[in-house]
Amino acid sequence: MELIIGDTPLHLACRNRDINPEIITTLLKKSCIPNEKNEEGEHTITLACRNRDINPEIITTLLKNSCIPNEKNEEGDTPLHLACRNRDINPEIITTLLKNSCIPNEKNEEGDTPLHIACSTFHINTEFITTLLENNCKPNEKNNKGNTPLHLACRNLIISPEVITTLLKNNCKQNEKNNEGDTSLHLACRNYRITQEIITTLLKNNCYPNEKNNEGDTPLHLACGNYRINAEIITTLLKNNCKPNEKNNEVNKANAFFFNTNENGNGECM
Template sequence: MDVHSSANHRQMDYNLDNMDAKHGKGLLCPEDRFDSGVDSLKEDEDLSREFGDMSMDPTEPVSEEYEPWRAAVTEDGDTLLHLSIIHEATEKAQHLIRLSYNHSFLNIQNHQRQTALHLAVITEQPQLLDQLLKAGADPLLVDNSGNTPLHIACKRGSLTCFGVITQNCQRRLTSILSAYNYSGHNCLHLASVNGYISLVESLIRLGADINAQEPCSGRTALHLAVDHQNPTLVCCLLNLGADVNCLNYGGFTPYHLTFGRHNNEIRSQLYDRTSQELRDMPDSESDDSDMEGLSEDEVYDDIKFGK
């Protein structure tokens, strides 16, 4: 990468070869990226010197003119703000945010399409997350998996980051809660898959559609709770008003997903609530006794979706 020089601006001594050698080169996948840079900061005593050469004076007014440091990126597409968040250089990140209030710099996406907001959630820095949102960062931008920052908070079970995002985004909350990632999951689906009961309750209280269906399979949160054999979540969703008679795209109710499974608690919770005409498997005259003696794969394989 070339960093533009200017006679009027002292530049950060930015050497990508050194950065690669010290911090690791090539962040290959979103899961790996969740932890990138955080541990290396604790071992790298020279990081502060690299950030220290940035030519920004906090006493100077914010300029609308081109600033070279805003265009500086690594070969992974990370800006100085991305790097500050990854390495938990909080003061530097706060300085950059102050200089970029309502500026498009806050929404630059790296090569994994992660914004500063995504990285603040991944590194669990709610204070920076709050400052970014108040400065105008866009919570609807998605990474290369289609995840908004709230998707990531729900996937990771971060109640603190969840609270910061939802409190700062009241006017856009409906859009955020209804957004699907590229796997066909909204925030409620992700919280359900991972068994985060508190997040499930909070999402529904905030207006998430409890019966929203995955676009790829038609499963609801209740289907997913049964799929993952989570009786506590099944009970929670039933108490919150989940529709037990909702059919996925294969024509199966949540109760149907108990066939071939051994959790009688889940089955008993759903049986009485499910309409009588929907208790038998679709296109089958068999009753529950017909399923006895069959393995789970024999019974359930045809009704697994989106796994």
Template sequence: MFQPAEHAPEWAMEGLKKERLLEDRHDSGLDSMKDEDYEQMVKELQTIRLEQQEASHCAEPWKLQLTDDGDSFLHLAIIHEEKALTMEMVRQVKGDLAFINFQNNLQQTPLHLAVITNQPEIAQALLEAGCDPELRDFRGNTPLHLACEQGCLASVGVLTQSRGTHHLHSILQATNYNGHTCLHLASIHGYLGIVELLVSLGADVNAQEPCNGRTALHLAVDLQNSDLVSLLLKCGADVNRVTYQGYSPYQLTWGRPSTRIQQQLGQLTLENLQRLPESEDEGSCDTESELTEDELPYDDCVLGGQRLTL
């Protein structure tokens, strides 16, 4: 049900509820309405004055309307791909940063939804109107994270073009709540064109995940994506960068099927980073223990008054 930020209007709509788990909802309402509810929503949207408003933005009641999911009219117009209406609304609210950057219950801005619904032209209009591309959703994803995860090169281009050097660097280096940069996500999903574009724009090809220190090259080995390995090497990926456990990308090739990747990395990796860490102690595994009597394991176990021999 639509609710204003402070009180319910007389013309509030009903029927926008649908049972679903919050964590399983990625589209912020996409396909969440029955046909009659959607038609009613469109009628309400069409009541918005599309000509230039003489009244101040604060006096426009439609700006205060929210669904139970926290979606504004602008969110809904984007979700349901009402492009003409969306563009007109964006034109009217240009410069109203509080409205255009409003985040729903999943912390999604209209820009997040434009990317999710694969509408790069809407994303462009939102950016020009002042939408902040660095705001994060409930998983810590910026709109660029989502574009890289979905493999939408057009959206990636829109989100990275005409950004100031410092601003672009901040977006490229941002990590979501899983510790992934945009380059990590593009690598995980194998979008080579996006990987190459991000690196050309200044993304750190050797950025490490905070959880275990894997770089995009480590991820490429995990995924056994030889084309991605070749591209990352071409882009300057460091073959000798190790995870927090001390593993080089080459060491992760052991036990995996791609001999091509192993050969690619073996020619470039330092010799001491080609051996698995545990292999260094193989010689000592078969030798007898040389512990002194004082260093022998504690064996003073007694059962029924009798000392047990371990």
């Protein structure tokens, strides 16, 4: 375990993957300050929420001993942000934090809410997503780049259709655009590991198949430019009324199929 300047014994205990909850209680009874920060701006509960093996009882103990539930570190992350980033953490901890006045829509320095963080994490825990949405996380909040949680989920290399369905059922706006003009379908078509099932789910939930981003690209342009994408996805887009001859803003990219051969030198989409 790396030692950080300014760590107190309580900091170290909260970072210890094998710590007994009784030790935390003992330290607090001996006047360890629960909200003391180390030189990296981390305090005890943020360190505990980074710890993938932390016992939920420890989080409860810290909160009962006046740990500030919405204290931010130098990146602007609250304990809830860090818990949502920690995909191996016990889901009970998310619930505990929310029940103890953690603000579900607080933003960090990147403009991300805990729901953004949860949707960005590899192997997204669907239980995290559901718990956050049930506790009033705003499904259409945008970060500094204009991305909603649905944008980030569609961009995630390891994403299950269940997560997309959960977000859509909770009123995520499927055609919302980010700062680049991309909708969730655009980002899904950029994602080389996206599945046909997710593309179909988005289209069945009224994603606009011919919406253009700031470069004039439709989802079909991006799918055809994505040389690692499953060819069946191209077929799915075309069957759902994507226009094959739509032009983007660049004169040398006459249509979606030319975009593919021009960018990657292959003719798979032809």
